Amino acid sequence: MVTVLKMQNICKSFVGEGGGEIRANDNITFTLKRGEVHALLGENGAGKSTLVMNLCREPDSGTVILNGEKVELHSPRDALKHGIGIAYQDLSRTLVERHTIAENILSLATGFLLSPSAIEEAIREALVEYDLGELDPQMSIWKLSGGEKQRVEILKALITNPDILILDEPTSMQTPLEVERLFSLIETLKAQGKSVVIITHHLGEAIRISNRITVLRGGKVVDTLDEVRVEAMKKEPEKGARELAQLMVGREVLYDLERKGLQEGPIVLATQDLRVNNDMGVQVVNSVSFKVRGNQILGIAGVAGNGQRELVESIVHWREATGGNIHLHGEVITNKPIKEIRDRGVSFVPENRKKALILNMSVRANLMISYYADTPGLFVDREAMIKKTDGLIKRFSIETPSPLAPVRSLSGGNRQKVVVARELSRQPPKGEQLLLIAENPTFGLDVATTQFVRQELLKMRTAGAAVLLVSSDLTEIMTLSDMIAVMYKGKIIGVLDASSATRESVGLLMGGVVGETSNVGEDELIEA
């Protein structure tokens, strides 16, 4: 088969919030053949979306070769002209919410005279041709469900009849039936000789639909699996998923952390049939029940985007729980005011650092946000706050020129230390245990800081806290947890005791493959 697209030695870096450089694409070479479906796999932050975005903006370095010719693509319009249709992942940035479907697609039209009715007609025809289901071209985008929006985005990419179609996580909000339809559409396109790149982190889907698979990790290509290997995987999808999961999460070299055996404490947090929606209004946490005890770390494993974020955010009420209950120390705290929940001894290290830190304010002001209200009255206890924040900076060795330096001027690792220091030092009410929720606490950190954060989490466990650790990093889950629950498509599909769990068994569950090992744990968890 002929190579239609070759991206050679692509590098793309971003300046991180701390001024540090993030190498999102580090010398990536990627080829796409005519008439093939090529899956790009990898965790969040692996560089998948960044890679395909290089087709509509210039990379820092590297060349894009299209049909044997070197091209420079400066904008989405350039990509369109060269026959590349892209359905982007971040719909809030590609669809205009207040406009109708037709108006959104009108933006692709060429020429000076625009005819809404002609566009609407074209949309109706395309919907039938590509079997994308019912969509009213005159409907405003904001009225659509997440899945419908995704279909509009796919339609937008298809309607120009491109030779190369790029789908960035096209199935994340679709129902199984719609996924089936999309997959048969992809088959049809393939038969017509078009080439498709599909980005996903669902291993099963990748194996099913694609001819070749490229796995990315940390901005680099880990491996490209050729047709023969993918074909072999199709025969044994379970084994294939396991292999892919291992490629995706990799193995980090870390010193061993000391984990003492501890007596389990009382139940601190328990959820019951918890249901939560994502930002698009799609339910992504489907009846999740689990419990966390004192002196225990419950690790929630799973490929990012399976509802973990929504789950933890609903516990601290950053997000509304739409159903079910959350119990803290036996009392219902579902959708209570954030302050009330936090005052009962809940600490949260979120992945979303934008909500955890105020970059323009000083290290001290950021640290005291969890403590300034500890004393009654209208005034801040200045002496106590200075002592407290200076103590935290020292104990957690936060590298800052001064407590008054803005957090913006700190490196990424030290920023995370600010959050960790603040949240891990909070005192629970007398006689109760702290609940610590850590969501990908070491994401994007260097090895030393990662090690430090993990050690601090273990210290919390020893001190009696109940720790709920959400991480898409399998190594982190395996080294820290007492119990491991695996989340897949909004459900906990398996619970394993850490002593008996293996990388393989967890990795398999992460890919959505339910084996026999998992059932025991799940029963045990729900029964209480």
Added chain:
Amino acid sequence: MKLRFIEIKMKKRGEKPTFMLSVIIRLLSLAMGLGVVAALFLLQGVNPLLLYFNIFRVAFFTQYGLAETLSRMIPLLCIGIGLSVPFRAKIDNIGAEGQFLVGAIAAAGVAFSFPDLPAVLLIPLMFAAGFALGALWAIPVAIFRVMGKFKGADVVLSFLMVFPAYLLIVYLVNGPWKDPEGWGFTQSPLFPVNSQIWQLPGTRIHLTILLVLALTFLIHYYLVRTKEGIPETKLGYEINVVGENPEAGAAAGINFLKIALITMIISGGMAGLAGVGEVAGNLLRLRPEISTGLGFTGIVVAWLGGLNPLGIILSSLFFAGLLAGGVEIQMAGLPVTVIDLFNGSILFFVLLAEFFMRFKIEWRILK
């Protein structure tokens, strides 16, 4: 042919600009605003440099002018300081004009209802009523700013609430409070003697100036000033947090509605106080045209002063000077509404300056 030959990038500043740099940026923006107006003067055949010089001379270097400047400064400072409080929490109150007007109404209402109370009781009562009504006028803005479905409607709402306040005055001075000896002028009778605020003899500088300076100091001391990076009060800290990153504030459990309500009450209340001072200390009558846009000028005053009480004292002095020196504009043959030109163009550049406080522009020529 390559069309893109220059690359321009906006970059967030890593550090906050230093104090000196922020002063320079603001002064530059002020100069640009004056420059734009100067260009318009030139088109009218007026020498802008001469006019600016005359305005400045009259406002600050003549006895009459200086007294007038200080008198004009009272409401501007009061409104500007009040506005800076919600502005710091990123809540837009552009309706100070309406809050000012209802403050004046409250003053007139109290004055006409209890004309026989001794001044020591009556005047504080008028200020209390003015503060309360001004705050009441501002509260819906806070609610609209925070409550789910109305987000973003605060700007429109705070502006629209100016008009009912204005029409209420029109009604009152044509109806219940019409001056019987007014010869058909739309105005109320003269305020009762006990309700008139004491003026420095021979000037229109009234005692309200002490109240305003005291409030300025209180807001500076309790809400703005930081020592070791920590403000005096929890409220001061929360306003900073909410203003810098409302999401992080909410995530930490700070109740945005509470902050919005408190800051809007302070802001609306102070605009109300300014209204009381203006009618009871200066004009001594209620008239529909008492304000002449002071509430809107207050917005510019607050921003030009960098939302910092000490800066606002200077910027209110500057704008008061423009108002007092306005006679010179008329002498040059231009309408007095030219003052609004200053307001608009200076606000434009001051807000632009805010952008340059946060971002810097980098550019390079592409080879």
